Amino acid sequence: MDAPAHLIRLGNLSQERLQQILELALRLKQDAAGLSLTGHTLGMLFFRGSLRTRASFETAVHQLGGHTVNLTATSDFWELEVREGTVMDGRAPEHIRDAAAVLSRYFDALAIRPAPGGRSWAADRQDAQIRSWADHADVPVINMESVLWHPLQALADLMTLRETLGELPKKRIAIVWVRSPEPASPSVVHSLLHGSLRCGMNVAVAHPPGFELDPEVLSEAHELASASGGELQTGLPLEQAVEGAHVLYARSWHSLETYGNPTLAASHRSRLTEWHVDERLMALGSEARLMHAMPIRRNLEVSDAVLDGPRSSILQQAENRLHTQKALLTTLLRD
């Protein structure tokens, strides 16, 4: 048996396959007819909360004629062990390898949202859970956001960029860190960075000192930029990154320096009051559109005026989760 076609990160998709999915998503947005996952059952496992991902993924499967089974760790089952070879006398009564093998007998694909440990970036960045699912599943594993990557969001983001900007090479996107009491992992930014650079965009990342992205992800990003003719600048001040940008992408992410120390991290963030998006900042761009992966803390990350004004693409982005996921599922499961 061939290895199943997992989607753990955008890098699992060849350039040709990525373009095929985006083209199909654009077509499906106009006319969803004629495709079918009838008789297919997709298993979704959530080890932490979700609104958009769950709603859009279930609807995507339903609209294609398939079924979903939705399992939430906290209410439906139990902790799973990830370490190989250990004597399982602790809390977890079951190993991921067994859960993955068993569920592969029932489902045609497994979509997984793992929970981060939250204590050490060096440990969390291994993405051990999603990798264990992929190692032991016999059906495609789809990453619904791990610590390191969020490929489903990146697919919707790339589709939105295509719709908004047309041809992407040399178009300018500013990814800007914004302040929030509950930052996310940098997964969304990591996947967006790789995706936009693969499409030849010029990417400027603004963030305060201490909020550098993962070094290995950045190193790969520079290689992708070289290959595609895109450009990448990171660690810019807010205004400089936004100047002349066609798209401003706001996101709050953890400092990897204070990761695992929430008290220190909160104290550090409390001084970063200027890191938010308002109309003044938007005006520095080149008729810039606002993008945000949501959930969004209004008037803290981005002002109501920007979010509810004509420059906001956030609902288009959210809707495109549906279309890109339909294209992805069709491509992964019917080829």
Next chain:
Amino acid sequence: MDAPAHLIRLGNLSQERLQQILELALRLKQDAAGLSLTGHTLGMLFFRGSLRTRASFETAVHQLGGHTVNLTATSDFWELEVREGTVMDGRAPEHIRDAAAVLSRYFDALAIRPAPGGRSWAADRQDAQIRSWADHADVPVINMESVLWHPLQALADLMTLRETLGELPKKRIAIVWVRSPEPASPSVVHSLLHGSLRCGMNVAVAHPPGFELDPEVLSEAHELASASGGELQTGLPLEQAVEGAHVLYARSWHSLETYGNPTLAASHRSRLTEWHVDERLMALGSEARLMHAMPIRRNLEVSDAVLDGPRSSILQQAENRLHTQKALLTTLLRD
């Protein structure tokens, strides 16, 4: 785009539309064939528990060929902000306006069961959450019981009254407060009051002092009675309300005077031991049927003998949730 046809309270349905739904529900109970929500996905969001509503609503959608996506706030996602214009630096990471707008891109309708604050009736009676969903959704919002209204229960109740009593004008219904350690909001009674008065019934409400219904709801109820030729009496002693009634509808609801003060409320209720339904009380009616929206605390609210005897209509009522919801969905989504 026209405003979507929300169902927040029975008042959102014209008299013609209400009759149309009841007639369709009666037909669907005999023969459900020929209707279809194929390709439709209904989103259900629960901010507090449900058994009948969830089971009957999901089954209604399935029997019409559609799909449901079921999101439970406590286990699946997170708190949502309802206040407009606030700086969202508190617990809620997302605003209802964004959740409503996004989910409108995925679902064909949104059914919502909000949670009450439980501290102040003046605040809770604003029904801010369900109103915010309705304000910001682009698809029909269906109220699965807010603090103030429960229109889905009222539709099933009206259907049951029609089946039981035939023509409703001038038929007598006694709505009686009963004691329970966990009273509900008066939502079920509010919607039933308006529904039965719109159908021209004579309504007698019995409750102890301090358990008056919401004054604005009562004021509207008197207007509905005037318009339809129905009659409304409230605050009656138990026996007087039941005398000659064709239907006795039992329900426990919060005192709006001690609302938000559970200790005082419990002490107040502990003296009201005579407020329950037994065979002696039923005998005062005119071959009266017993109705109750459930869940029901046996032998506290109503005795086993009444519930399991020939006068009980509670299962018929519960079953009619299925048929009226099918009629409602068909009417809301396919017109």
Next chain:
Amino acid sequence: MDAPAHLIRLGNLSQERLQQILELALRLKQDAAGLSLTGHTLGMLFFRGSLRTRASFETAVHQLGGHTVNLTATSDFWELEVREGTVMDGRAPEHIRDAAAVLSRYFDALAIRPAPGGRSWAADRQDAQIRSWADHADVPVINMESVLWHPLQALADLMTLRETLGELPKKRIAIVWVRSPEPASPSVVHSLLHGSLRCGMNVAVAHPPGFELDPEVLSEAHELASASGGELQTGLPLEQAVEGAHVLYARSWHSLETYGNPTLAASHRSRLTEWHVDERLMALGSEARLMHAMPIRRNLEVSDAVLDGPRSSILQQAENRLHTQKALLTTLLRD
């Protein structure tokens, strides 16, 4: 109306019906086409966690064209009263008899996983909850593992034994207790014991002193052995039970002596370090296969080498949950 065909224990199935289900399951494993539960809705109620049961049951229903409604007590609804005739002024706001009667109006069958009380075996072994559901439901109630029985697991186990061993009479199965910090109820072993003896197998049960199975279940088991020509030995030492066995079935279950006293039970178990399965033990059998109902604590109950080696049938067992449940649902609901 005829009484609905509940499946609370294997004993609810006649020998003819049991064989019919196993034959159908074997056929469905090869070719699932041509069967349909279209238009049927199955209600599933979980009062404790589940991974395999829920995933395989939902998929079974979907593959047959039906829908499931999935209710989890902790997150979706509330406690249910089981005592008859009581004044319900405690925590539970609803009685199982009402929930069962109402849900029978919506669903075509009810699958229930009750929670054990965990305090007294004499009380828990009454299986009061699942019996109350069966008493009050008007549709078939399917037991998804009660304190006393797990018939769905037993069906999958019998199918796996048939696939592995061919004709079952006189084949030897060793059921061996293994140590775990969280033993299960003996339900899986009780149902397997009756199922394998009905098929004429020779059954040897190994367990430490104090881990005897339920006396009434054992007494019935001896009667079944007499009727079928099978043999039953219990309380054997580990090696003696396994010697010459064709199948070794590992399971951890509670001591019924220390049931309800977790501290004493843990202390008791801590001395039983030799009760686990490794390659040395497997070698005592007659080319023995390993079976386990999962979840499994690796390297505590059974070693990695056995679980991942060629003698393991655990994934085949788990997959057979799907096929036997499809056969069962087809048989229960379409006859």
